[in-house]
Amino acid sequence: MSVLVGPDTRLLVQGLGRDGSFQSSRAREYGVNMVAGVHPGRGGQKFENAVPIFESASEAVDRTGANVGVIFVPAPFAADAIIEQVDAGLDLIVTITEHVPVLDMVKVLAYLEGKKTRLIGPNCPGIIQPSSRVKVGIIPANIVQEGRIGVVSRSGTLTYEAIAQLSQYGMGESTCVGIGGDPLHGTTFTDVLEMFENDPDTDAIVLIGEIGGTREQSAAEFIKTGVTKPVVAAIVGQTAPPGKRMGHAGAIVTGKAALASEKIDALRNAGAHVVNSPAYIGRQMRDLIG
Amino acid sequence: MSVLVGPDTRLLVQGLGRDGSFQSSRAREYGVNMVAGVHPGRGGQKFENAVPIFESASEAVDRTGANVGVIFVPAPFAADAIIEQVDAGLDLIVTITEHVPVLDMVKVLAYLEGKKTRLIGPNCPGIIQPSSRVKVGIIPANIVQEGRIGVVSRSGTLTYEAIAQLSQYGMGESTCVGIGGDPLHGTTFTDVLEMFENDPDTDAIVLIGEIGGTREQSAAEFIKTGVTKPVVAAIVGQTAPPGKRMGHAGAIVTGKAALASEKIDALRNAGAHVVNSPAYIGRQMRDLIG
């Protein structure tokens, strides 16, 4: 695979309720190779008369060779679905589900240690890769276009905003990855930055961070020594008061390090081009790589 | 280190109550290099006016370079002591304590996975190595003598019996290892067999098994392909009725595989010399290696 997904991606969708079904239809329209669905009680049926549905992830993997899973199951059952997909041996699990209890994620992340499976999310929009027409998750396909910018973000709609700005200036994306808005998440900025750095299809990177935690500082540490490609970064939440959760579980200022200003400083010191306003992501990238 | 311990062994004793203190005295008399004690509330004192006592294992390791720990703390606290010693970075932990709850051991064994530390026991007599005069645990020093037989056993006093029989026929021991009588234990027969096979100081092996579980069958599997040195084996509990626990938590026949006869067959098929009576261990070894 190139960055996380690619032409060999064989997608398993777990949770074919309203959202899971709707998004699976959109993903198939875009071109993803959805090989299996998993939905207890619906084993033996077919999704859109084409994709077999199984009772369990392991059965789905055994029968279809699925290698990437995406999870839409409701929050109370999401941790179990992740563990089921890990046990089924998938390479990559993308968890869209929001509101997964944090202590569930403590266990899930510990469970993943030493296993081959990578987790993206939870509470994330997923991945889209225009070149291979792979969409795993909910990033709208109509706004992306093939190009050479890698986008990585903690936020969903703000990712779309960044993509729209790139389009406005005539640029497209190699791969877009939403890592999710929860404080505990599988794949970090650093993980994705490293992939983009090593990806021959990516020339430059957009990184979208927000207040809360110290993920952006870790990313800055890595950028210093590990990233040679230009990075345009935006940090939102400069106007958020401390102690108030801004929607995302992770977007809350609980100490100095969680402030937007601290993150902006860290990224600037690491050589990233941090825009003053999130409205200037596209313009900044155009100025950089013209 | 040769087999598990050796001249470089620097021993930490955790739990200096009645048994821990008595056994530490005996071990020091024998010649072990006990560098530290750990006993909450007694930090700053010295054991036998010579060995510093610390509040915590990590402090003890930091200050003394201890590399092997032995645990005598009471059963309710034994699992925590093991975890403390793992976190302190010891290479080897020998847990003498009996009656450790089995669900505690489930967690301890999972915790050890992927860590460098090896656990022996719990509910075991420990290790003695005459050549380096290292005694970690409670095997009486006066019955062993330096020699070239490796002894590995699930049982304490039966180990002493085997050692006495070897002495009777003029043979001594390279290393004796009691792996413990509990169904969940850190180091298996197979682990120790492999060490003896690779140990230049060991010419032949005595293996003492008992009813319950399938550890002896696993050992037999390994002996088939992994052991070239002669193995004399005894399995006790031939007269034990099914469903009754014979002292050791692990010594209970709960299915056909747990029977002594099954274990004897497996070991014989693997090429081990299984004695008909536990009284003939020494004689059998003498017949084999003269």
Add this chain to the structure above:
Amino acid sequence: MKIHEYQARQLLADYGVPVPRGEVADTSRDARRIAEDIGGPVVVKAQVHAGGRGKAGGVKVVGTPLEAENAAASILGRPLVTPQTPPGGVVPRKVMVAEAAQIERELFLAALVDGEARAPVVMASTEGGVEIEEVAENNPDKIIRVEADPLVGLSPYRARALSVKLGLPTNLVHPAADLIGNLYRLFTEKDCTLVEINPLVVTVDGRIIALDAKIELEDDALFRHPDLARLHDPDQDDEHELRAARAGLSYVKLEGGRVGCMVNGAGLAMATMDITRWAGAEPANFLDVGGSASEDAIAEAFRIIVSDPEVEAILVNLFGGILRTDGAARGIIAAAQETGADLPIVVSMRGTNAEEGRRLLAESGLEVTSADSLSGAADALREVLGDAAR
């Protein structure tokens, strides 16, 4: 979800953490009775979901039952204003009446999940009684931290080490380690996001007691704790935030702003707030309508925004995915007509059915300025606010 001190105290007691003798009272007469039962000096504390009670007059130490009655009467039913309450304060409906401990030392103890460590941690400090953020800022060395392991939990040996580091006398090391273990069990078994004991006190007679406690429960885990969900006190919530939550919206009132924001997505909502300042004004709120808000939810969002008297203009920024922007436009129009709000509205609509949405708004008769990008929205907002200032 925040709960009251008296509720937190009960949970701690259920988990074997020593708490002062005491009870909660609804009336001053009850407060007197409780003080009589306790005997000796008591402390009367307003039960509100906000820190800073002490300085605001919400905590009173008194010597007699009659004084306790008077103290309760002076607290109950009167708005209490602290730096953490809305400007109008919150009204205490209950007081906690508890023995006034003879304090020798004040410590701080808390359990929370550390995102970097990916595990729960217990933090403690010898600087009890003050805000921990202050200690973290000024004396980070004074904060002692032990991590739990997802598999084995908080190892007793670590709790003991923490007690030793707090400099507790030998005879209190073991009770303190037990207390820390119990705090941790409560934290994990009840899916808390925070359990804070501040101060944890050593009394002059050598006991260790949780004198004040704050517990926050994880909203996302309340489904497995129906008993805890019932501890919710809606009186303590901001009325608008409560309304928003009922409609499935995520709304946070921001003091001093004059631009109401309506956005889908938390990140885009923060970005919209940020460009509001970029355009020369402060946002009046954070509002994320979510990924698939209905027409009705959008209408409710609009009503909540305009019910804020400080709001002078509205910035709508919707990027339709599952969300249909035409439906959103209909919700806005309906709510605007219903409320009669005639505030200027800057609208950026993109994604699903955005053209139709923009058309509906343009033809609605509302004072709408359309923008097709975030920077366009900022420009339009600057213009609208300039107009408003004229």
Add this chain to the structure above:
Amino acid sequence: MKIHEYQARQLLADYGVPVPRGEVADTSRDARRIAEDIGGPVVVKAQVHAGGRGKAGGVKVVGTPLEAENAAASILGRPLVTPQTPPGGVVPRKVMVAEAAQIERELFLAALVDGEARAPVVMASTEGGVEIEEVAENNPDKIIRVEADPLVGLSPYRARALSVKLGLPTNLVHPAADLIGNLYRLFTEKDCTLVEINPLVVTVDGRIIALDAKIELEDDALFRHPDLARLHDPDQDDEHELRAARAGLSYVKLEGGRVGCMVNGAGLAMATMDITRWAGAEPANFLDVGGSASEDAIAEAFRIIVSDPEVEAILVNLFGGILRTDGAARGIIAAAQETGADLPIVVSMRGTNAEEGRRLLAESGLEVTSADSLSGAADALREVLGDAAR
């Protein structure tokens, strides 16, 4: 530690596992009242710590309260002999009176720790109502097994998969998965060594119920479950095993043996039993006095051995480490004199102070044959038994 069915039933019910309606009764009159409350056919079951009750007449299905009273009267207070009781049987002091379920299918479900997997496992089978060992022997394919993970426990998806494999109808898959999850929680939270529901039944009206339950608690973990320790019923224990346990000894009576064994260490005790057979006789007991038994404990061990009327000779095999063999000798001599037992004793004493111990025994006037090795002990025993047979 074994507990009674009615106690196991209550624990299961506490954990949300559906159990039949019913109560436990001490008297036949109570049994009648319970049957009246239930209405309809009931089953009256002897409460004893032994399987095989049904065939032995300890389980009766009756149609009326009067029949229930009669059934209870016929069970209570009369020794019940099953293949799992001592030859004299055990006396039921209580009966369980429960609704007689209309059974459609009988399943088997159990949780235990698997030493090889180093984790708890849940085992199930479609062959309920029969001994699982029988199924394991004859139809191993019928046993379905799922492992729990020490970190995340028994994953709900695995419980669901187990329910599906049991061939349950779709509408019961979810309730059965919940039941399995609850069984597992009980198993781990209460430190059980076994939780067995056999049979787990599907009723004709489509419910799933734990019709009979067996729970064994881990002795080594009772320290953290004082409430469960109180469930112990000493009436159910073998009198000698109980006495041994009180003295810190590990004793198991073996049927049909005539050589009493006294050994330190479980492994050596089994070896001693084995050489007894090698010497031509069967051991009468397993007895491990432990690593550091006192003189008094040794004396009690001797008393327990000789109180078994089948014992014709005694084999003492002590390998002194911490244990002082001279003290052991004194204990043996004291108990022999006190009990007046004049049985032949073969003694092998080695290790700490063994010479002194042997000397004391030789001079005691008891009928002692000394041996200095395990094979020597076997030879001596053969001789002694030959003498005894003469």
